[in-house]
Amino acid sequence: MKRTFRLAALGLAGLLAAGPALALDLTKKRQNLPDLVLGNEEGNDFVVENKDIEMEAGKAYRLRIVAKGRQEYKFYAPEFFRYIWLNQIVINHLEIHGGGPPDHLEFDDPGEIAIEFVAIKPGEYKWEARGLESKGMTGTISVK
Template identity: 45%
Template sequence: MMRVTLTGYSRGILSAIAVICATVAMMFSGNLLAQGDLTRKPQKLPELLMGSEESDYSLSEKKYELETGKAYRLEIVASGLKPYALRAPEFFASIYLRKIEAGGMEIKAVSLNELEFEDEGSAEIFFVPVKPGTFEFYITGLRHKGMEGVFVVK
């Protein structure tokens, strides 16, 4: 029979390993493991309307509050009063993009850089935020006119 004697140093290492294993087990139990498809049944957000009768430079929403792991759909509508190019580079890089619906078709893409509207029209994006933070969105060339806002993801 072999007998193993642990030194204080060895006991400390084993204790640290036990704590790490317990922490990992807690992380992967309960609420952190999702069941089902996270992209289904998206919550509809208030539409983002670019331009209005009051001003070519208005945005209907300046702030969207979102949560990681929840599915959303956002309709982006261009009034047609000006060309509008919506950009949100950091936000687009921090979401899972399921699809874009525009012009009677679905566009399946891995990422998005910009949504540009030359005329009146709309596009709807379906996505799941995966990274928390505050992310700016803006209309290219029209930020100085107040055409900017934020996505706050918790």
């Protein structure tokens, strides 16, 4: 009985120790999603390219959010950010690593922000460029 318990405890400890290593390996197999583009270079600040993004739970992804317009874009997706495991946020080849989700991503000028993550919880999550919703600056991120 003691031997069985000891083997079970060792097996469980091994699985728990391997968890972070398996998660790190998962991020190396990430897929690039289509860029979500806010505005364009022709002067239409309120057009959105790829406003609806789809992915699968349990897989690693990279999503580039690109601002091409001249508006101040405040990208909010609170429920989506809450239900992903965030590996890093990359801005101008600088990496941000943190223990929790961002409140929002803000563009004061044209540029790009990439988020690398693992989708955790299936659902349909709304995103918006806060203050510009009436201009059509909204969409969905679907995790199946």
